[in-house]
Amino acid sequence: MFKKLFPALTAMMSIAYLAPAHAEDDVRIALVVKAMGIGFFEAANEGAQEAAEELGNVEIIYTGPTTTTAEGQIEVISSLIAQRVDAIAVSANDQDALVPILSRAQQRGIKVISWDSGVAPEGRSVHLSPSSDDLIGRMNVQLAADALEAKGVSSGQMAILSATPTSTNQNVWIEEMKKVLPEFPQLEFVDTVYGDDLADKSYREAVALMRNHPDLDVIVAPTTVGILAAAQAVSDEGRVGEVYVTGLGLPSELAGHVESGAMHNFAIWNPIDLGYAATTIAYNLVMDNATETSVDMGRMGTAQLDENGSAAMAEPFIYDATNVEDFADIF
């Protein structure tokens, strides 16, 4: 038996020496994602690598569990603590369950930030949201104004297709949109309808909107389900070029509608920028280059931290005919 096992042992040892050695003075930043193999997070890793290259002495450890579970992330994080990485930047599967293990990481001198999907404040020092409510609200109105311009009219009507009437973030965004509307006099706000984030109900509501408001120019849907259903409804009703759809959506689902002309542009956070900013923030925390209220994000500007250590990265990123195809492969 030993004879058989000996080659196996030597083979295993040779693998050990193949394991990449890192320079001791490198800053090692672990980018922990919800699960491996998700396009959005692969893109974030691309951004993290970009930041590492720019900063010079940074090694990125891109890792995560196979399924989106808190237990899996805890296992990954405990092995990162054992490796004494310098910083952990995590997109959490559970904002509470990760707190004990991340507190332990912090006790052992590791800087912890969360990004995209946050961790409760006692488990991290900084949380980076992709955007903020007021930036999202403003962006949605701006997109509606862009659509009017694309249509070539000086003023027009807009309506909102939301998710459920009880959806907290949708309601906050709609409120923020109404706040900035006075700055856009060319837009006349006519109606808000609710598609409950169901494809078929959103579709029917979009059709009803176009029938009830024959002069409608723009449908704004700040929900990925609603925006797709509305674009489909506009195409099916033969109103392409008359009614534009915009809002928050995924490039992979909407590339076809941008091409057909049912949409001029739309927005969502850019995962590459998010990975880049998270890495830069983690690096600056390790280097002690941060204050209580602000931390530098490289090409993304400066993150303003609120009293809970939360920051918003930027306004949502705009996708149109020039770039949607490239991002459609990513997420």
Place this chain on the structure above:
Amino acid sequence: MANTMTQTAVPNRLSNHWLHHLLRWETFLLLVTVLVFLFNSLATPYFLDPWNLSDATFNFTEKAIIALPMAMLIICREIDLSVASIIALSSVSMGLAAEAGMGPGGLVFVAVSVGIVCGLFNGLVVTHFGIPSIVVTIGTMSLYRGIAYVILGDGAFTNYPSGFEFFGQGYVYWVFSFEFTLFMGMALIFYGLLHHTNFGRRTYAIGNNPTAALYSGIKVNKHKLILFVMVGAISGLASVLLTSRLGSTRPSIAFGWELSVITMVVLGGVSILGGSGSMVGVVIAVFLMGLVTFGLGLLNVPGIVMTIIIGAMLISVISIPLVAGRLRAAREQRK
């Protein structure tokens, strides 16, 4: 002359062969475990650190505790796929009890009681209606977790009383966590129960031939019921440890753990068809799995590759002795 030979030789060979086989399986597992340990120590400088090793035990201890009674259940030709869902339901019940202001001791009682009720339900349906346990527990797997989702929805319980975190995060002595100490103690108890009591011998008897066991006076259904309740109760206990370690409850807690538990049992040499296996093997398998995942984690092997490696390890560790045995049998036949 021939008569005396068979009288002395047959029982000897039988017991020798059985012992030989047992020893060989466990030695083999132990050898693989030692190799993995050596490999890890050479491959990464962070492995041989008492605190790192102690931290690593947290990731498998809760599953390992369930693997102990699960091994007995599988030896008895039954299986329980609902263990992870029992963890979820127990955890949600603890969350409700904690909201009502119950202390740490009361929460343990609640979790274990819920586990016992779930195990009792599984056992009664299996023994009363004679439905295969794999079917029943696939059903209750959805049922128990379903109840947890109905109660909690997309919310979470986070207000556990102070002192409760000891079960999943506390240390008994130096690097030995409460969880790990509990597991080692329970491994001893289950070793005694399976290998040195009538209860254990009956478990083997039922697993080898339930009909023969019944006719030799063993209360087969009652025995199975006790095992189901035991698995349920210990799943409840595992729920205490996990909930305390996470400091919170969500209905998705421990999702997919039933397969990890069963993997540990099968890797430990317990026949999935029942009737054979040992507690020592299961405990070694627990450490083997823990060491492999921790070592690969330290090398930052992506989780997807890790599952492939663990799957390959399971198949090869189980098939190597089988293939070797078959080769040896073929060689002896040629002689």
